[in-house]
Each structure stands twice: as C-alpha cells, then as structure tokens.
Amino acid sequence: MGVNLTVIGIVVIYLAIMVLIGFIASKKIKNNEDFLVAGRKMGPWLLAGSLAATEVGGGSSLGVVEMAFGDWGFSAFWYVTAMAVAFIILAFIAPHLRKALVKTVPEYFTKRYGKKNGFVTAVIMLLPMVGLTAVQLIASATILSVMTGWSYTLSVAVVTVVVGAYSVMGGMFSVVYTDVVQWFFILAGMALIIPFALDYGGGFTELTANVPAEKWSMVDGAGFGTILALIVMYVASFTVGQEAVQRYYSAKDAKAAKHASYITSFVYVIFAFIPAFIGILMYGMVQNGLIDGAIIAEQGARYALPVMAIEVLPSAVVGILFAALISATMSSASSNLLAAGSIFTNDIYHPYIKKNATDAELLKMVRYTMLLVSGLSFAIAVFDFANLIALLMFSFTLRAGGAFLPYVVGHFWERATAAGSMTSLILGSLTVVLAERGIIPFFGLDPIYPALIVSAISFYVVSHLTSRPASVDVLEELDPKAKVE
Numbered sequence: 001m002g003v004n005l006t007v008i009g010i011v012v013i014y015l016a017i018m019v020l021i022g023f024i025a026s027k028k029i030k031n032n033e034d035f036l037v038a039g040r041k042m043g044p045w046l047l048a049g050s051l052a053a054t055e056v057g058g059g060s061s062l063g064v065v066e067m068a069f070g071d072w073g074f075s076a077f078w079y080v081t082a083m084a085v086a087f088i089i090l091a092f093i094a095p096h097l098r099k100a101l102v103k104t105v106p107e108y109f110t111k112r113y114g115k116k117n118g119f120v121t122a123v124i125m126l127l128p129m130v131g132l133t134a135v136q137l138i139a140s141a142t143i144l145s146v147m148t149g150w151s152y153t154l155s156v157a158v159v160t161v162v163v164g165a166y167s168v169m170g171g172m173f174s175v176v177y178t179d180v181v182q183w184f185f186i187l188a189g190m191a192l193i194i195p196f197a198l199d200y201g202g203g204f205t206e207l208t209a210n211v212p213a214e215k216w217s218m219v220d221g222a223g224f225g226t227i228l229a230l231i232v233m234y235v236a237s238f239t240v241g242q243e244a245v246q247r248y249y250s251a252k253d254a255k256a257a258k259h260a261s262y263i264t265s266f267v268y269v270i271f272a273f274i275p276a277f278i279g280i281l282m283y284g285m286v287q288n289g290l291i292d293g294a295i296i297a298e299q300g301a302r303y304a305l306p307v308m309a310i311e312v313l314p315s316a317v318v319g320i321l322f323a324a325l326i327s328a329t330m331s332s333a334s335s336n337l338l339a340a341g342s343i344f345t346n347d348i349y350h351p352y353i354k355k356n357a358t359d360a361e362l363l364k365m366v367r368y369t370m371l372l373v374s375g376l377s378f379a380i381a382v383f384d385f386a387n388l389i390a391l392l393m394f395s396f397t398l399r400a401g402g403a404f405l406p407y408v409v410g411h412f413w414e415r416a417t418a419a420g421s422m423t424s425l426i427l428g429s430l431t432v433v434l435a436e437r438g439i440i441p442f443f444g445l446d447p448i449y450p451a452l453i454v455s456a457i458s459f460y461v462v463s464h465l466t467s468r469p470a471s472v473d474v475l476e477e478l479d480p481k482a483k484v485e
Helices: 007-024 032-040 044-055 059-069 075-097 105-111 117-146 154-199 224-240 242-250 254-288 294-298 300-310 315-353 357-385 388-401 403-409 418-437 448-465 476-478
Strands: none
Touching: 007 117, 007 315, 007 388, 032 242, 032 315, 032 357, 032 388, 044 154, 044 242, 044 388, 044 403, 044 476, 059 117, 059 254, 059 300, 059 315, 075 224, 075 242, 075 254, 075 315, 105 117, 105 315, 105 403, 105 418, 117 154, 117 242, 117 315, 117 357, 117 388, 117 418, 154 242, 154 254, 154 300, 154 357, 224 242, 224 388, 224 403, 224 448, 242 254, 242 315, 254 300, 254 315, 254 403, 300 315, 315 357, 357 418, 388 418, 403 418, 418 448
C-alpha cells in the first residue's frame, strides 16, 4: 500500500505553512503576557476557531473512527457531542473566568486561596499535560507513518519538531492563528472522505448491507453511563483545563468569551457525526471485502481512518485529509505545550525558583519548558501505545477531580476557604487515581463521579470548619466589579 508524492507534497507544504505562521506570529511577541494570552485582544470568532481546534484532536478524529469501527458503533459521536454540551455550560462561566485577569488556572488558586493551593494546583495540572500532548503525537505519527511509509518513531520525531517549532516561536498568537487554519482543514478534510467512500462502496445501501443494526444505535454502544460520564468529565475538565481557559483569558472582554463558547458548541455538533459515520463506513468496507482489514487486525483500529483514506480517495484529496487529521492532532498538542509552559513558568518558576526574574527571562523559561514537555511527550509516544481514548479520559479526569469545584465555586462563593480548596485538590485527585487503578472500586462508578463527590463534600465541610482572613475580599480583588451575594 503506497502513497504517491502528491500526497506527501501536500502534507509537507502544510507543515511548512504551520511553521511559517509560527515565525510570523513571533513578531507580535513583545512581552510574556503577549506570549501567554495574546495581549488579551482576541474576538469571539477567532477564539471559537481556536477552542474548536484545540479540543478536537486525536481522540475526536482517529479515536472516534476507531471506536465507531469497534464496540461503540455510531454512538461514538457522543464523544464530541458531549463536548458541545460542555461548552454550552461553559458559556455561563466564561465571563467570570475572563474577569479574573489571570494567565493560568493555578494563578487563580494562588490569588483566591494562597500560594500553597496555587503550587499544588500547578503540579496537578502539569502532569496530565505531558500525557495529553503524547496522545496527540501518537495520533499524528500514526497518520504520518501510514501516509509516508516512514517508521513510527521517525514520524513521531517529525511531528514533535514541527509542533514544537511553531508553538515555541509564537506562543498564544501562533497557537490561535494556526488553530483557525487547522479547524477549516479538519472540517473540510474529514467531510470529504464520506462521498468518496460511498462512491467506492457502491452507494450507501450496498456499502452498509453487512453492518449489523446494533452498530447504528445512537446510545447502546457507548451506553448512557459513559455518555453522562463524558459530559460530566468535559464540563469539569474544560473548565479547569489550561489549554481551554487560556483562550478565555485571551479574550478581549467577557462578552467575547461567552459568545466564543456558543459558537464552539455549534460547530462541535456539526462535526460530531462525521468521524462516527466514517467508522461505520470503514466497518462496512471491511465486511464487504472492499478493504483488506489485515493491517487493522495487526496494528489496531487506530489505523482505520488512514487506511481507508488511501484506499478510497484520489491522491490530492488524501493529501487534504491527512493534512486535516494532522491539523486536529497538532492543534491540541500545541495548546497543551503552551499550557504546560505557562503553568510551570508562571506558577512554579517565577514564585519559587527565581522571584526576581525579568520578563525576558520568564519568556525564555516558557519556551524551555515547552521544549522539555515536547521531549517527555515524545518518549511516551514512542514507548507507550496506550489506547487514545483511555489515556485522554484519564488525563482529563485527573486534572478535574479535585480542582473543578474550588475553581468554579470560588468565583461565586465567598465562604470558600484555602483549607477547603486544598482538601478538595488532594482528596479529589487521589480518588481519581484510586478509582482508575481499581484499588478502591467505588461501586464500579466512572472515576469522575466519586472524585467530584469526595471533592464536593471535603470542600464544603472543611470550608465551613475553617476561616479565611476577614481583611481581604478575595473575590473583589480578583474582579473589582464582582458583587458577592
């Protein structure tokens, strides 16, 4: 199974354009705030394009096709639709996030609950970023290796270098601008495969003749429990996810942040059905003998989409699709890299390692951290072939389990205390690990549920049993216009 030079040429040109955008964006960087939050100048449409591309990554493209081809069937569309629901809820929270005028989630915890809370939050937020970045590198390298015939390790290296280059050069400006370009590639590239696949298979009826009826269920494959867990997980994770809220911190005002959430939710609903439908079509082709499923059986269903593309699409369209798939994964990887660099520099290096660091030194440290995370993620991607969806869900859950309630409720509830927040951070995160590893079964619940329950109880009880300094109105300090009820 080979791919001609037309396909490789399209993707190479695309990768070069991403690096060029990073170079051009680097000219806008005048200080550390420009690098981290783009000078807080982003409007709703630019923000929406960036949010959409950021969270639609390897799990939402290759992962959804893999799950639809496998056990979930068409209900795999819920993996992305749950994100749409989450962003509707986020629309009501986003204005408050923007008004806080911070650059990172741990910085909020520091201002609201004190330095110890900020440090613990920074550690909790940093660890999943390496895993989240690795997931996107795995997905990107899968595409590139199938497309070019290069070894998987070489493909991971190429993707890591490209993503690292444009992210480190331009910071948030670079990430946002490349995100918008990448989102158009994602939508167009993924949608293009459907009509060609139907034509290749002899039409919808012929192609799906051997697809069992249960594969078309919109619920059964994933199950109500998993669907609900996805929604809860996304609401909790995106609300405290640095790669998401950093966009809200970059908004020109609270109104722009809110409108960007609505727009993002709408485009997710449109996109959600595309990879799920492709997975079903791929299943039908294998069942009909139109495509040899040997490589899928040997390497795993994560290869389903690139294999299908090579078989059914013209060369130019294959190039566009592969550029789209790499767009989906690279946009998420670059956002995670920037988030990791922002948290380490802003919330660990500056307050604890070099308090008198100049703005130029902080900017250098952000970039050094991004390079280090790139290297760690590369190592994980090369040596660990974990299931994309499983690794994503664990990473999302870990960072949300203890931080969600102190972060969100802290914007509204004056009685929340530093001790309550710290207890929630530690016990909620610990619960995620214990439930995920099966050390404590928690009645078979998805880890996000017991984590949020433990977090809520500990946060509420300890906050009522302790007090915070009466001389500092923390909420009004964060947002001078806030009115606490």
